[in-house]
Amino acid sequence: MFPETGTASLAAAPAATAVFTAVLTEGPLSRVTLARRLGLSSAAVTKAARPLIDMGYLYELAATERTSAGAGRPASPLAVQADREFFVGVKITADELIGVVCDLCADVRATARRPLSDPSVEAVLTELGRLVDGLLDGPGDYRSRTRRLGLAVSGDVDRTTGQVRYSPFLHWRNVPLSQQAARTTGLTVTVENDVKALTAAEHWFGEGVGAESFALVTVGTGIGCGLVVNGRLVSGSHGVAGEIGHIAVDASGPDCHCGGRGCVEAIAGTEAIVRQARDRSGRPELTIDDAVALARAGDERVGAVFARAGSAIGSGIAAVANLVGPARIVVSGEGLAAYDLFEAHIRAGFERQAFGAAVDCPLSIRPLPFEEWARGAAAVSIQSLVVA
Amino acid sequence: MFPETGTASLAAAPAATAVFTAVLTEGPLSRVTLARRLGLSSAAVTKAARPLIDMGYLYELAATERTSAGAGRPASPLAVQADREFFVGVKITADELIGVVCDLCADVRATARRPLSDPSVEAVLTELGRLVDGLLDGPGDYRSRTRRLGLAVSGDVDRTTGQVRYSPFLHWRNVPLSQQAARTTGLTVTVENDVKALTAAEHWFGEGVGAESFALVTVGTGIGCGLVVNGRLVSGSHGVAGEIGHIAVDASGPDCHCGGRGCVEAIAGTEAIVRQARDRSGRPELTIDDAVALARAGDERVGAVFARAGSAIGSGIAAVANLVGPARIVVSGEGLAAYDLFEAHIRAGFERQAFGAAVDCPLSIRPLPFEEWARGAAAVSIQSLVVA
Numbered sequence: 046m047f048p049e050t051g052t053a054s055l056a057a058a059p060a061a062t063a064v065f066t067a068v069l070t071e072g073p074l075s076r077v078t079l080a081r082r083l084g085l086s087s088a089a090v091t092k093a094a095r096p097l098i099d100m101g102y103l104y105e106l107a108a109t110e111r112t113s114a115g116a117g118r119p120a121s122p123l124a125v126q127a128d129r130e131f132f133v134g135v136k137i138t139a140d141e142l143i144g145v146v147c148d149l150c151a152d153v154r155a156t157a158r159r160p161l162s163d164p165s166v167e168a169v170l171t172e173l174g175r176l177v178d179g180l181l182d183g184p185g186d187y188r189s190r191t192r193r194l195g196l197a198v199s200g201d202v203d204r205t206t207g208q209v210r211y212s213p214f215l216h217w218r219n220v221p222l223s224q225q226a227a228r229t230t231g232l233t234v235t236v237e238n239d240v241k242a243l244t245a246a247e248h249w250f251g252e253g254v255g256a257e258s259f260a261l262v263t264v265g266t267g268i269g270c271g272l273v274v275n276g277r278l279v280s281g282s283h284g285v286a287g288e289i290g291h292i293a294v295d296a297s298g299p300d301c302h303c304g305g306r307g308c309v310e311a312i313a314g315t316e317a318i319v320r321q322a323r324d325r326s327g328r329p330e331l332t333i334d335d336a337v338a339l340a341r342a343g344d345e346r347v348g349a350v351f352a353r354a355g356s357a358i359g360s361g362i363a364a365v366a367n368l369v370g371p372a373r374i375v376v377s378g379e380g381l382a383a384y385d386l387f388e389a390h391i392r393a394g395f396e397r398q399a400f401g402a403a404v405d406c407p408l409s410i411r412p413l414p415f416e417e418w419a420r421g422a423a424a425v426s427i428q429s430l431v432v433a
Numbered sequence: 434m435f436p437e438t439g440t441a442s443l444a445a446a447p448a449a450t451a452v453f454t455a456v457l458t459e460g461p462l463s464r465v466t467l468a469r470r471l472g473l474s475s476a477a478v479t480k481a482a483r484p485l486i487d488m489g490y491l492y493e494l495a496a497t498e499r500t501s502a503g504a505g506r507p508a509s510p511l512a513v514q515a516d517r518e519f520f521v522g523v524k525i526t527a528d529e530l531i532g533v534v535c536d537l538c539a540d541v542r543a544t545a546r547r548p549l550s551d552p553s554v555e556a557v558l559t560e561l562g563r564l565v566d567g568l569l570d571g572p573g574d575y576r577s578r579t580r581r582l583g584l585a586v587s588g589d590v591d592r593t594t595g596q597v598r599y600s601p602f603l604h605w606r607n608v609p610l611s612q613q614a615a616r617t618t619g620l621t622v623t624v625e626n627d628v629k630a631l632t633a634a635e636h637w638f639g640e641g642v643g644a645e646s647f648a649l650v651t652v653g654t655g656i657g658c659g660l661v662v663n664g665r666l667v668s669g670s671h672g673v674a675g676e677i678g679h680i681a682v683d684a685s686g687p688d689c690h691c692g693g694r695g696c697v698e699a700i701a702g703t704e705a706i707v708r709q710a711r712d713r714s715g716r717p718e719l720t721i722d723d724a725v726a727l728a729r730a731g732d733e734r735v736g737a738v739f740a741r742a743g744s745a746i747g748s749g750i751a752a753v754a755n756l757v758g759p760a761r762i763v764v765s766g767e768g769l770a771a772y773d774l775f776e777a778h779i780r781a782g783f784e785r786q787a788f789g790a791a792v793d794c795p796l797s798i799r800p801l802p803f804e805e806w807a808r809g810a811a812a813v814s815i816q817s818l819v820v821a
Contacts, residue, residue, distance in 0.1 A: 059472075084447075201789070258670055272756065275663040281758020282646055283790045288755035291788040293748045296683035296695070305751075305786045307684070360681045363693075364752050367676035368660065370669020398681045398693045401589070403673040 055102065055430055060085055060093040064123075065102070065431050069150070070249045073106055073122035094123055101129050102149070125149055130430070131191040133177055133232065134423025136239060136415070137198050139164045139214045143415055144176045146187050147423040151250040155180055155187070156416050164215045166225065174229045194232040195426030196222060197239040197418055199267065201284065204425070207236045214266070235422075235429045240287060242421035243413075244271025244278060247375060249424055252409060256372040260365050262289060263378035263413070264358060264387070268310045274369050290314065294360040309361040313354035315380060321350040337383045351386040358387070359394020366395070366403040374406055377413035384412055443490065443818055448473055448481040452511075453490070453819050457538070458637045461494055461510035482511055489517050490537070513537055518818070519579040521565055521620065522811025524627060524803070525586050527552045527602045531803050532564045534575050535811040539638040543568055543575070544804050552603045554613065562617045582620040583814030584610060585627040585806055587655060589672065592813070595624045602654070623810075623817045628675060630809035631801075632659025632666060635763060637812055640797060644760040648753050650677060651766035651801070652746060652775070656698045662757050678702065682748040697749040701742035703768060709738040725771045739774040746775070747782020754783070754791040762794055765801040772800055 055065065063083045068074055074082070076090045083090070097103040105121040127148040135144045139161070146155040159176045161169060173196075181188040200212030207223020209215075223234040237245070244253070244261045253259040253273060261271040268290035272279040279286045290310035291303050298307025299317065311317055315333050322336035323329050325346040331339075339347040362374060376391065388410050396404055443453065451471045456462055462470075464478045471478070485491040493509040515536040523532045527549070534543040547564045549557060561584075569576040588600030595611025597603075611622040625633070632649045635641040641649075641661060649659040656678035660667040667674045678698035679691050686695025687705070699705055703721050710724035711717050713734040719727075727735040750762060764779065776798050784792055 256670075258667075270756070274667055274757070275665045277663045279646075279662055279757055281791070282644075282760035283754075283758055283793045285755060285789055285791040286758040288788040288791070291755050291786065292680070292752045293786045294681055294684060296744075296748075297685060303788055305788070308786075357684075360684075364680045365756060366671075367673060367679050368658070368753060368756060369662070369667055370671055370674040372670035398679065398696075400676040400679040400691055400693070401673055402671045403669070403676070405671045 055097065055100070058093065060089050061097065062432055064090055064093045065097055066249075068103060068123050069125050069427075069431060070254050073124035075122045079123070098123075101126055127152065129190070130193075131187045132423045132426040132430075133180055133191060133194045134419040134421065134426060135173060135176060135194065135196050136418035136422055137169060137173075137196060137215065142169070142172055142176050143419045144180055145416055145419040145423055146180050146185070146191070147420060147427070149427060151246060151420060151424050151427060153416065153420055155183060155185055156419070157183075164217075166217060166220050166222075169215075170225055170229045173226060177230045177232070192233055193426040193430060194226065194230055194234045195242070195422035195424070195429075196226060196234060196236045197242040197422035197425070198222070198236065199239045202236055202238040202241075203284075204235065204237045204241075207234060209236065233429075235425050237422065237425045239418055239421065240269035240271045241278060241280075242425050243377075243418060244273065244287075244421075245428060246417070246421040246424035247271075248273050248278070249428065252373060252375055258369065258371045260362075260369070260371040260374045262358070262362055262365070262374060262376045264313070264376065264380035265378040266315045266380075268314055268358065268361070268378075268380075270365060272365070272369060272371070274371075289361045289365060292361050292364050294357050294364075298357075309357045312357040313380075318350055318354055321353075322347045325350060337386065340383075340386050348386070351383070352390045355387040355390025356394035359391040359396075360398050362391065362408070363395045363398035363400075363403070366406045367398070367400045370403060371406060374408050376408055376410045377417075379413060379415065381410065381412045384410060443485065443488070446481065448477050449485065450820055452478055452481045453485055454637075456491060456511050457513050457815075457819060458642050461512035463510045467511070486511075489514055515540065517578070518581075519575045520811045520814040520818075521568055521579060521582045522807040522809065522814060523561060523564060523582065523584050524806035524810055525557060525561075525584060525603065530557070530560055530564050531807045532568050533804055533807040533811055534568050534573070534579070535808060535815070537815060539634060539808060539812050539815060541804065541808055543571060543573055544807070545571075552605075554605065554608050554610075557603075558613055558617045561614060565618045565620070580621055581814040581818060582614065582618055582622045583630070583810035583812070583817075584614060584622060584624045585630040585810035585813070586610070586624065587627045590624055590626040590629075592623065592625050592629075595622060597624065621817075623813050625810065625813045627806055627809065628657035628659045629666060629668075630813045631765075631806060632661065632809075633816060634805070634809040634812035635659075636661050636666070637816065640761060640763055646757060646759045648750075648757070648759040648762045650746070650750055650753070650762060650764045652701070652764065652768035653766040654703045654768075656702055656746065656749070656766075656768075658753060660753070660757060660759070662759075677749045677753060680749050680752050682745050682752075686745075697745045700745040701768075706738055706742055709741075710735045713738060725774065728771075728774050736774070739771070740778045743775040743778025744782040747779040747784075748786050750779065750796070751783045751786030751788075751791070754794045755786070755788045758791060759794060762796050764796055764798045765805075767801060767803065769798065769800045772798060 080087045127150040142159045201210040209220040226234045247253040263269045270287035270289035291308045295307035299311045301308035301311035468475045515538040530547045589598040597608040614622040641647040651657045658675040658677035679696045683695035687699045689696035689699035
């Protein structure tokens, strides 16, 4: 049923990759439209699409246009056969695995979670095997059409080698995760930084489709940013990119764990908010949920902590807009469960610091269901099928 | 002598553009190397190079390798005929025009300056005509081999239409400069923002050659930044990019003319430095040259102004490194005439705020001869010959 090359990408030729990517992210598209958009001849599009149709990944919709009267081949749009193949995506956190099964269009078909009592690599792999088995052997008959697993981990991840170089929350260093997870699950595994994985999902299947540039900012324990510029994810020549959390926005602000001072994350990360809320309220046992409840109940001292945090995030987002000018910016993450406390201050900070026409950059500020992280991992796995 | 199409780019086909660009920026290169690097067949490279050789832009060096014994055509490297065509570049400031003649490899062959008593469009065009005539009719016989003029202007410039939308220092709005300058000089004119023009010169002919990403930061009256990411200049979806001067680095810092607070430029731009030096020294007549002299003579109050400015610039540069991770960053501009006062503080600010491996990004901090801006304008003109 599958081609021999189980782990290779489907589309080896650049034209085939371009056609598959375009139909997957923006389809259905006719061959004429594809040829025009991709700068290919019609013959090249037809040749590139043929094996993808033969393998069942693409199919032809009923013809809707003819190139000209009597011109022969009708221009049937090409569409993706979404259930041709399924993909598991898993977000690994220090205390839980969150998993999804997605189809080829990154629509979520099933979800599952498993608590982790121990974030050691061995324990995570054991639970990962159980999670994947549960997802694939449950209702839906996904097992027979699933070959690939995407994993998302916070920290420094080398997508090319599948290695987790450093994950502070998991206390992992230099873990060859893709190889180990492949042994455990029998699947072809991709590993990506969680923010970059979410960005990939938005770029191919969300608000970033068709944008030459966009940014995704995540707010929570860490404050991160995925960037697409000139049509491609920015990965950073020295392995660092999108570190909006460590932009300095307040020269007399608090010290940050990174060694810097007044970083966005040192003011607006979850821990920073808790610390400031404890100081201001004089209640050293306060949790983030307590802080949110107090602010919502009208506590001005704790409300000011969220206001300062929102303003710092807004300044950081303005720095992104001023420097790279994305077409749009999505602001999300688990921290935005308290988004009623943040949103106005994020927007005000952004509008104050956005330079000139940069203020026209639309901000989408919205909470992020935790399964979205796992869907991001699946999206990277889908990309690995499509792009070599 | 020239092809009929006086204003069109030489290389209409993508393959020809790719070949010409590669030889110009990284040459000499053999056809075999070009084919491999550009993903083209040898036949396609040969076909693309032929008209460029026929027109005298490229030539074949003596053969240095054969593809295989008896394989026929020797793999002679292709090189650029630098004096095949010349280009004028002019930087327009509010009180002076600075002009250069460059050859096809952007090497400066002649320079000239003309003071401006009046920055009106009419006065600038009149002086521009005289400057260009002086450059082309002086020694070197450039006139007969010059068709193109590049102009560089600070502010908001639309390179596509050749319009200066807004230049605060010149007090210009919506000036169709390329058309007007073409009428005055009889040349084909490109207009670009000055920082982007400098970045183009570094990208094609300087420290940025071959880099997938790099940044050029300019320090002076304004503080700007040109960015190349994923191999291309970042222009900003909303017309704004590279505005490092308006990143907020100090939440309790001075108000900025842009409406923001604590912007890098509000702390480290020339005017900001003069204002702070006057405040600290109690001498309201102080100029920037006086401030530099006082700081160099050991005045601690004025020295602290430069230290704060350097630290703010370093924080801004760290934001660039943390967000987009350029391979290298060049820091330059007329402000760096006082670079002995700045450099250590720029580096310290950068090192404090660069996140993790972002600190590995090399900084080249160097003064910028004013002719470099004019060379940048010429480089954009060269690009317009090569790329449609």
